Amino acid sequence: xxxxxxxxxxxxxxxxxxxxxxxxxxxxxxxxxxxxxxxxxxxxxxxxxxxxxxxxxxxxxxxxxxxxxxxxxxxxxxxxxxxxxxxxxxxxxxxxxxxxxxxxxxxxxxxxxxxxxxxxxxxxxxxxxxxxxxxxxxxxxxxxxxxxxxxxxxxxxxxxxxxxxxxxxxxxxxxxxxxxxxxxxxxxxxxxxxxxxxxxxxxxxxxxxxxxxxxxxxxxxxxxxxxxxxxxxxxxxxxxxxxxxxxxxxxxxxxxxxxxxxxxxxxxxxxxxxxxxxxxxxxxxxxxxxxxxxxxxxxxxxxxxxxxxxxxxxxxxxxxxxxxxxxxxxx
Amino acid sequence: xxxxxxxxxxxxxxxxxxxxxxxxxxxxxxxxxxxxxxxxxxxxxxxxxxxxxxxxxxxxxxxxxxxxxxxxxxxxxxxxxxxxxxxxxxxxxxxxxxxxxxxxxxxxxxxxxxxxxxxxxxxxxxxxxxxxxxxxxxxxxxxxxxxxxxxxxxxxxxxxxxxxxxxxxxxxxxxxxxxxxxxxxxxxxxxxxxxxxxxxxxxxxxxxxxxxxxxxxxxxxxxxxxxxxxxxxxxxxxxxxxxxxxxxxxxxxxxxxxxxxxxxxxxxxxxxxxxxxxxxxxxxxxxxxxxxxxxxxxxxxxxxxxxxxxxxxxxxxxxxxxxxxxxxxxxxxxxxxxxxxxxxxxxxxxxxxxxxxxxxxxxxxxxxxxxxxxxxxxxxxxxxxxxxxx
Numbered sequence: 001x002x003x004x005x006x007x008x009x010x011x012x013x014x015x016x017x018x019x020x021x022x023x024x025x026x027x028x029x030x031x032x033x034x035x036x037x038x039x040x041x042x043x044x045x046x047x048x049x050x051x052x053x054x055x056x057x058x059x060x061x062x063x064x065x066x067x068x069x070x071x072x073x074x075x076x077x078x079x080x081x082x083x084x085x086x087x088x089x090x091x092x093x094x095x096x097x098x099x100x101x102x103x104x105x106x107x108x109x110x111x112x113x114x115x116x117x118x119x120x121x122x123x124x125x126x127x128x129x130x131x132x133x134x135x136x137x138x139x140x141x142x143x144x145x146x147x148x149x150x151x152x153x154x155x156x157x158x159x160x161x162x163x164x165x166x167x168x169x170x171x172x173x174x175x176x177x178x179x180x181x182x183x184x185x186x187x188x189x190x191x192x193x194x195x196x197x198x199x200x201x202x203x204x205x206x207x208x209x210x211x212x213x214x215x216x217x218x219x220x221x222x223x224x225x226x227x228x229x230x231x232x233x234x235x236x237x238x239x240x241x242x243x244x245x246x247x248x249x250x251x252x253x254x255x256x257x258x259x260x261x262x263x264x265x266x267x268x269x270x271x272x273x274x275x276x277x278x279x280x281x282x283x284x285x286x287x288x289x290x291x292x293x294x295x296x297x298x299x300x301x302x303x304x305x306x307x308x309x310x311x312x313x314x315x316x317x318x319x320x321x322x323x324x325x326x327x328x329x330x331x
Numbered sequence: 332x333x334x335x336x337x338x339x340x341x342x343x344x345x346x347x348x349x350x351x352x353x354x355x356x357x358x359x360x361x362x363x364x365x366x367x368x369x370x371x372x373x374x375x376x377x378x379x380x381x382x383x384x385x386x387x388x389x390x391x392x393x394x395x396x397x398x399x400x401x402x403x404x405x406x407x408x409x410x411x412x413x414x415x416x417x418x419x420x421x422x423x424x425x426x427x428x429x430x431x432x433x434x435x436x437x438x439x440x441x442x443x444x445x446x447x448x449x450x451x452x453x454x455x456x457x458x459x460x461x462x463x464x465x466x467x468x469x470x471x472x473x474x475x476x477x478x479x480x481x482x483x484x485x486x487x488x489x490x491x492x493x494x495x496x497x498x499x500x501x502x503x504x505x506x507x508x509x510x511x512x513x514x515x516x517x518x519x520x521x522x523x524x525x526x527x528x529x530x531x532x533x534x535x536x537x538x539x540x541x542x543x544x545x546x547x548x549x550x551x552x553x554x555x556x557x558x559x560x561x562x563x564x565x566x567x568x569x570x571x572x573x574x575x576x577x578x579x580x581x582x583x584x585x586x587x588x589x590x591x592x593x594x595x596x597x598x599x600x601x602x603x604x605x606x607x608x609x610x611x612x613x614x615x616x617x618x619x620x621x622x623x624x625x626x627x628x629x630x631x632x633x634x635x636x637x638x639x640x641x642x643x644x645x646x647x648x649x650x651x652x653x654x655x656x657x658x659x660x661x662x663x664x665x666x667x668x669x670x671x672x673x674x675x676x677x678x679x680x681x682x683x684x685x686x687x688x689x690x691x692x693x694x695x696x697x698x699x700x701x702x703x704x705x706x707x708x709x710x711x712x713x714x715x716x717x718x719x720x721x
Contacts (some may be wrong), residue, residue: 017649045579072684124570148482161670189382189606191666196651198665219652220611223659242656262613264636265653270591271613286424293581 004032006033006073007210008057013070015049015056015097024281026052026065028234031308034178039204039211042315043160043218043257046183048231049215054180057212059087069291074178089271093123096171100183106155112139113151116170116185121153123174138169143199146280161192172203179204180212185220197224218261222246233279234287239308250317250325252294258330288319296324334372337600338394338487338568339451343367345386345393349674362673363389365624367403368700371568376594376601378615378632380608380647384670385621387604391570394602395489400646404429406452407486407568411472415480418497426472433469434460465644470471482513488566492573494553498545503543504531504556511563526711530559533596553584560684562593570602575610587614596667612636620644623681624673626700630707640703640714664717688716 015027027049044050054063057072059079061177072079074095079087107115120126125135132151139147142165155163164184169180178249181200185193201224204211213224219223221228221242227246230238230253238251249255259272276293279285285292291301301322309314342512345364346482364386371377379387392398396416404413413431414422434457435443450617451455460468490498498507508527512518518526526536533680534555539682545553571590575583593599605611611618611631618630622641628641639645639708647665666685671677677684683693692712700710 045581064684096449143544150386161669189670190384190608190650192669193652194663194665195653200664217652218580218654222653225656245658246654258543260581261654262584262587262607262609263654264609264612264648264651265658268613271584271588273588274581277551277582277583278579 005036007075009071009073010053010057011071013056013072013075015052015061015065015069016068016312017170019063019064019282022282025234025284026070026281027056028284030231030234030236030237031069031135032229032236034210034212036177036210037204037208038226039224040232041212041221042212042214043216043221043228045216047233047278047281049234050231050331051182052096053231054182054212054214057180058091058095060091060097060137082256089123092171092176093120093174094176095180096174096176096180097180097182098164098167098171098184099188099223102160102167103155106163106165108155111152111154112158112166116151116166121171134168134173138173139166140168142169142203143195144169146311149166149217160188161195164192164196165186165324166194168199168203175207176209178210178212182214183216184213186215186217193220202223217257218246219270226292230257231283235289236308236316237290237318240312244312244315246330248315248320249330250311250315251290251319252296252321252325253290255325255328255330256293256295296321311314334375336451337371337408338602339404339406340370340390340394341368341404343390343393344401344407345389345426346401347397359674362624362676364393365673367621367624367628369619369626371600371602372569373497373567373600374594374598375616377600378611378623379604380604380606380611380618381621384623384648384668384673384674385607386624386673388572389622391489391571391602391604392570394570395487397470404452407483409455410479411452412479412483413458415476415483422476423473430456430472431465431469432708435465435705440535450643454524475499481710484511485515485564486562486567487570487688488564488568489570489572490554490557490561490574493544494550494557495575495577496558498553498560500545503542503544504536504548505544508541508560508563513562516565518566526563526602528560530563531556533593534559549582550559550578551585554578556585558568558586558589560591562597565597568600568602570604572720573606574609576605590614595610608617608647615711620647620682622668623676625681625710626708627682627711630704630709634707638707638715640707640709641682641690641711642686642717645717646687655688665676668687670686680710 011031012260013027013030017024017026030053042050055068058309062286067080113135116138117131120131120178136147136151139150142164144150144165187195215221225242227238228242232253238254256274259297260274274293279289287303287308288301292296306318311317343364344366346360346362349359351358367390381387394402404411416426417425446454446457456468459471505527509523509528512523512526517584527541527689531538531541536555575586578586616633617631618635619626619663628644639648646664646666668685671684679694679696681699683689698710698712700708703714
């Protein structure tokens, strides 16, 4: 990776939410890079901050959420310093996003065609007739049968898989250089998920985009990602190349997560499990946020917060005792 | 070892009416479950797997009689329970049609010899018919309905998917878990508290927390409470409907392990309903794969994974992303299109519209579920024609 220029750099991002119950430190010092054409997987459980990270990049937080500090460098410019007007030229145009539940993300009172054309007309300055043609082409490209008919239909007339295809068509309409996909297949059946993942890989290659895939599913990550950031309680706890993360996890959380998945491809006697529950974001544990659930924790972990360390070339872990994981195999 | 059947489903059908217009006329039927048969053996876990709309949840709900079956029989512990929750008149006509009239006909034709061709519950009831006559059998079937219903509820329990909506937010955990114990008069006073403590500590909840409300617990803990509630009546069969689907990955394995421990400790029989084949594979002894209201394949776990015969089973297995980046380039079978609507399921084989190996006959003739090897059932005209290895 060393000599390539990243297309997106997130540096020490902190996004907090000010709620009635207190401050939720949803993202608390997250850093990563995204290189042109690659797929970065961000994996974590609910409340880990993976979705808030992506919404921060798009600057789509609701009024309670505030980006406290950090930088998001896209093509040499800090997105956090742009005016709302400048940001609008990037959002949907250069960085596009697709969401988990296409039924919620699509507007129910506009046709699929109208919604795709909106972005095309806004960002590419073409007339309506041309935009419509482009919309039909895009629908065909994402594998929607009879695009001439579908373009005039409303979201509720499409199946879940078709809606997700329509969302992808919309996201690709301006040939973005980055596509952020937030749990794009979670609401879909596995046979449809396979179709959508396949489509995304194909289109990524064709368009040469970089992809940020946010998911809780380690299977999806293994299928599609080049590099992985594992998030836990607002932190990236492990970060590295996909084979390294899966074969040589160096953070106890990653190790626990990988060992606790029921697998189709191997026989397991009893599943390993991580004790306890995901911590309350209003009240993260002191020291290392994973220490109450960690089988390797020592006294130091309760008091001191570990920093990211490079444990292998281009492989980082936020753990004092990562060496304890050497030689452990994920079964 | 002789396997004992605890629960048997025969040709279960559940159709939901579609109402439309001012007079709410029935304009069509959603054929959610359309002829499903299986047996569950004592102490085993039967996995029921399929995608959304395949009818797996409806099977569970109909077994429990949260839905009244359209037709078919549900036999629990060698008793026909199908009519237990029907209105009286309907129950009577069911008994008359299913047993009394049929047995009378059989007796006219074959007398005692008919016993030889009957088995299971039919044989048992026919013997009663021979001994006690029509009225004897009728009295046996129709008497003590209230007790029969109670016994059924004790025997069959459910764990629901969503631990947030399945626990009453206004009830304390103690009352949630104790509700069944009290209703069935299994304990009183201090004894109830002792039983609840026992149940809660059995599922890993601190008994002192029994006076808390559900919202004070996390998702995983709530699911534990839901399990304690289901086990309170010492059921024989527990239906787990997507019991771990709403949980985070690290919590999911805790609950799966807990369910396996409890099964061993209490000799439970599970029907494990899930869309997730990896989870089903981990917990099940035998697996039934469903598609559009039918079972397309049923076999022991080992047999199903070593030798899947139905093209849908093969496609389903190959579609699941494996958490190992080295296995990324395995050959995948990507099915085209979506699952058709259960209102108008395709003619012939219901899978033929998406099947990569379908031939002409598949769109014309519906394949039957046949036993191709001992214990391995498949409903396909060309079983095994779609190959796949990871």
